[in-house]
Amino acid sequence: MSELREGYYVPHSSHYPATLASGLFLLVLGFILQLNGEGLGKWLMPVGAALVIYVLFGWFGNVVAETQGGKFHAWEDRSFRWGMVWFIVSEVMFFAAFFGALFYVRNISAPELGQTGLLWPGYSGTWPTSGPAGKPFTPMAAWGIPALNTLILLSSGATVTWAHWGVLKNRRPQIIAGLAATVALGVAFLCFQAYEYHHAYSELGLTLGAGVYGATFFMLTGFHGLHVTIGAITLSAVLGRAIKGHFTPQEHFGFEGAAWYWHFVDVVWLMLFVFVYWL
Template sequence: MSAAKGSYYLPEPSPWPVITSVGVFVLALGFILFMNSISAGSWLMIGGAAIIVILSAKWFGQVIGESEAGTFNDQVDMSFRMGMGWFIFSEVMFFAAFFGALFYVRQLAVPWLAENELLWPGYEGGWPTAGPKGAEVIAADSQPGPNQFSPMGAWGIPALNTLILLTSGFTVTMAHWGLKKDNRGQLVVWLFLTIALGITFLAFQAYEYSHAYTQMGLTLGTGVYGATFFMLTGFHGFHVTMGTIMLIVIWLRSIKGHFTPKHHFGFEGVAWYWHFVDVVWLGLFVFVYWLV
């Protein structure tokens, strides 16, 4: 922990953060208008997102440049590591809110609704359920009629996706190993495989979603089962998307010859994030898909 003697890198004043804040504001305002069917909303969203994307490129680009110029000593490196670690912790707590909601409805809210014979007599509860006024649940893999839905089974695409993500955890570790041995070829190839697995995961999930909407009667509006299913897997999918973009960035950097066996926080930060996404998926697979 001890501070290096006067060599901690203090960046010059930077325009990126405040402009990024403008982007966040425009994106948020656009999203609000969009949700309320005001046509300017989607244009504002595109504008705000564009500001954020461009500024992220500028900001990260500057930090990468500084890193490659050898500006960061070990203490700065440790600040980055702590920053990423605690950021991932906050992400874990974000998912915890949705997992908490899932456990609460399954263990408490739905059984209480079923027990209560005054509110909705005849409602039997159970899981999956779309609630007393929602669509009726039928067996997995059977064809739903009107106002029916079938729940998502665990042993098709979800199991395959579990295998894919676990494998990608292995491939990213192989890439890390290559980096530590200073074997650039191993680093680049295994990173590429990791990215390919990430994209495959996302493609499978997109197929799964479209199948749910078109064939299974399962949508975001399918009561509390649909809500927890799509919000949990959807936010996870969003994080996989971000993780894949991050992987692509470090892959391109690896090709350009960035990172050394001793100095590669950028790589490790992304790898941590990727493992985090992996672990969340295991929770999803068990509690959302499997134990129904």
């Protein structure tokens, strides 16, 4: 009842939702036009990206100011946590769709097409495959850069957990060191992935055009790389807040939300390593 009497903080009306929607629309429209060779696309994309970046800095800056100003209490904290939980659930469903596609083509579709021999004579249906009469390629080995990146992400999970302990014990140097190490490991992961993609395209013949294997490989690893990028940017912002002393053992959801997201990214990579690279 005390929480009910406190009420729920409702911010003033803002232009940020409409501005963000406009920015995303222009970004996607520009990308589609660019794919179709329309010159307008290269102008719309940067405008859309600039609007999105502007909203991210402005909107999240407002939320940080409201947090530091004591606007939020138990109800708001609970809603933030549930919002983050459902956001991660939606991300789980996003990757589940791609893992489901990989399972279907690898364990059901490709073997059945190989057994019938009705559509493409001579197609064996073995995995990995670039499809009937597809260009030859070499699959990505698991025990090179992918194994190194697995070690990097597992280490980053440990460093962000160490930083979390620092928050709970109110040890700011530990928070800063743990977050800085986590961001550095995330950047290292992305650099190795960029090198892996260059190696795949230039030496292995493994491209997006390499049939269903190439499509599933780059869709899964590429979207995961995008999530690592988002996570590293988010943790960099959290690091900046930690340097300013924003987090306390009692109020630190901004840190926890980013840490939850990073652990989710770690778990997805472990599944990628097993089902895309290893098996």
